[in-house]
Amino acid sequence: MFALVDCNNFYASCERLFRPDLQHTPIVVLSNNDGCVIARSNEAKALGVPMGVPYYQIKDLVKQHRIAVFSSNYTLYGDLSQRVMSLMEAAWPEVEIYSIDEAFLDLSTLPQAQHTVFCEQLQRQILRCAGIPTSIGIGPSKTLAKAANFLAKKKLKIPVFNINGQTLWLEQVDVSEVWGIGRQWAAKLQAQGLHTAADLAQTDPQVLKKRYSVVLMRTALELRGLACAGLEVTEPKQSIMSSKSFGHMQTQFAALAEALSSHAARACEKARREGQAAQRVTVFIRSNVHRQDLPQYVNHLSLRLIHPTHDTREITAVAKGLLRTLYRPNIAYKKIGLILEELQPENTRQQDLFHPFAEEQLVHSTQLMSTLDAINTRFGRGTLRLAAEGYAQVWKMRAEMRSPCYTTRWTELAQVN
Numbered sequence: 117m118f119a120l121v122d123c124n125n126f127y128a129s130c131e132r133l134f135r136p137d138l139q140h141t142p143i144v145v146l147s148n149n150d151g152c153v154i155a156r157s158n159e160a161k162a163l164g165v166p167m168g169v170p171y172y173q174i175k176d177l178v179k180q181h182r183i184a185v186f187s188s189n190y191t192l193y194g195d196l197s198q199r200v201m202s203l204m205e206a207a208w209p210e211v212e213i214y215s216i217d218e219a220f221l222d223l224s225t226l227p228q229a230q231h232t233v234f235c236e237q238l239q240r241q242i243l244r245c246a247g248i249p250t251s252i253g254i255g256p257s258k259t260l261a262k263a264a265n266f267l268a269k270k271k272l273k274i275p276v277f278n279i280n281g282q283t284l285w286l287e288q289v290d291v292s293e294v295w296g297i298g299r300q301w302a303a304k305l306q307a308q309g310l311h312t313a314a315d316l317a318q319t320d321p322q323v324l325k326k327r328y329s330v331v332l333m334r335t336a337l338e339l340r341g342l343a344c345a346g347l348e349v350t351e352p353k354q355s356i357m358s359s360k361s362f363g364h365m366q367t368q369f370a371a372l373a374e375a376l377s378s379h380a381a382r383a384c385e386k387a388r389r390e391g392q393a394a395q396r397v398t399v400f401i402r403s404n405v406h407r408q409d410l411p412q413y414v415n416h417l418s419l420r421l422i423h424p425t426h427d428t429r430e431i432t433a434v435a436k437g438l439l440r441t442l443y444r445p446n447i448a449y450k451k452i453g454l455i456l457e458e459l460q461p462e463n464t465r466q467q468d469l470f471h472p473f474a475e476e477q478l479v480h481s482t483q484l485m486s487t488l489d490a491i492n493t494r495f496g497r498g499t500l501r502l503a504a505e506g507y508a509q510v511w512k513m514r515a516e517m518r519s520p521c522y523t524t525r526w527t528e529l530a531q532v533n
Contacts, residue, residue: 117228117254117280118343119221119235120261121204121242123197124249124269126217127155130196131186133247134522134530142183146171149363150187150516187518191497195523199246207238212347220258222347228280235276254278258345259338262295263313286314286339296335301328313339353390358383359453363512365404366449372401373436374506379454380435381501384428385492387456388485391463393424394456397431399438404450413447424460427481428488431456432504496525 123129127145132138142159146152153169163181165174171185178185197216205211210222223231235252242250252275253265260279263286268277271288279285292302294313310316316324317339325333334344358379366372376399387394400416417438425431435454491500498505520528 117223117226117231117256118258118261119223119231120214120253120258120265121219121221121235121238122251122253122265122269123200123217124251125155125157126197126248127186127188127193128157128160129248130189130193131184131519132157133196134519135184138184142181143186144174144178144183145186145188146517147188149361154188185517187516189518189521191521191524192519195521196246196248200242200248200250203242203245204238207241208234210347220261220347223254231280232276232278235278239275250275252276254280256280256341257338257343259295259335260341263289263293263339266293280341283314283317283341286317287312289313291316294335294339296331301332304328353392353459354457355459356383356386356390356392356394356456357453358386359400359451361451362449365407367445367447369439369443369445372443372449372452373439373504375452375512376435376439376454377432377502377504377506379452380432381428381505383454383456384426384431384485385489385497387426387459388462388489391461392456392459393426393462394421394431395424395458395460396420396456397434397438398455398457399435399442399453400455401439401442401449401452403447407448410448411446413444413449415442417442418457420458424458424462425481426456426462427485428502430481432502436504496521496527 128143131143131145140159141157142163142165143157144153144160144165145155147154150171152171153165153167153174156165156167160183163177163183165177165183174183177183193216200217201211201213201219204219204221208221208223210225212220212222214220223234226234231254235254239250239252242248251265251269253261253263253268254277255261255264264277264279266289267279267285268274289312291297291305291310291312292299294316297305305311305316310319316336319336321333321336324336338344360379362375366375396418398416398418402414403412404410405412419434419438421430421434431454439452488500492498520530522528522530
């Protein structure tokens with residue numbers, strides 16, 4: 117048996133957590149550079165605010181209904197997500213973190229009669245300790261747990277629903293809502309008269325395999341209650357990327373170098389947190405493809421390092437060298453980014469036969485980066501950084517309505533009057 121824990125309207129719930137005055141106010145959260153709507157509270161959904169709509173198209177609606185609008189605050193969302201996941205891992209040993217706001221639990225070792233009670237207790241624990249509301253679906257397969265979660269949230273309006281043995285409920289789940297079925301497959305299935313999850317579950321699996329794919333066959337089997345997949349072990353990443361579009365197009369090398377240095381620092385921080393070191397660095401850059409009235413330029417360049425590293429100083433120096441080769445003057449650049457590749461565990465770094473690294477230098481680098489991370493963890497990301505990242509950072513993406521990073525920066529702690 118599996119349980120799927122899903123945070124309700126996660127980004128909106130994070131914003132509301134520190135703004136109790138917005139408890140019943142419609143909320144929307146915008147994408148990078150305040151472009152499109154990427155999250156909505158139930159109140160905003162009821163007003164007809166569609167997902168993905170450009171912000172400028174709903175400004176009149178926002179003003180008319182006094183919708184609270186926030187720029188995306190991924191630092192806050194990531195920290196609160198980690199708190200929610202930690203609560204689940206403390207409550208149960210077998211957890212698969214599926215996304216920033218979802219996780220599967222394998223309840224096979226828990227007596228069946230206790231499944232619903234356990235999940236209700238977990239839901240209350242998360243709400244009490246993290247302040248985030250959740251919905252939990254329980255089923256004999258991961259696909260059925262997903263369906264049960266959908267029913268709990270959208271149809272039954274209850275925090276926990278156990279679908280075990282109640283397959284008639286699948287008639288209320290549109291085939292487009294089944295986990296893993298995208299728009300194209302949904303359209304094809306509906307054209308064949310398969311409109312609900314129940315229709316799909318009752319279809320001959322071999323027919324689905326022959327006509328569509330083995331993946332769809334497994335989905336149908338899972339809807340019948342046959343678990344075709346267990347919890348997935350998180351594999352080490354093969355690469356780490358850090359990139360964002362500029363709030364305003366940039367033409368100067370200095371601004372591009374600052375932005376790239378910031379991305380290098382972020383990527384190295386991720387690598388160190390995961391115990392990885394990179395042996396290849398790739399830098400990419402592009403102009404604004406939506407401004408065909410301006411000169412266009414897209415390019416990338418890679419360099420393989422002699423020794424794998426996660427030292428921000430070394431990666432930044434390499435990245436800036438690649439940028440000097442890539443840079444073209446008189447181009448309005450919209451995006452720059454960096455990828456760390458050929459990752460390997462930091463404690464098994466292979467030496468180069470002709471260029472062995474000094475053990476003392478490696479120890480110094482490790483200690484320095486550990487100190488850097490410790491300070492930034494305690495006082496907020498960017499508190500201590502390389503001068504190459506700049507201070508004013510005029511290139512940063514627009515986030516004019518970003519809420520404070522309440523949980524990670526001392527200077528942005530919530531104040532009680």
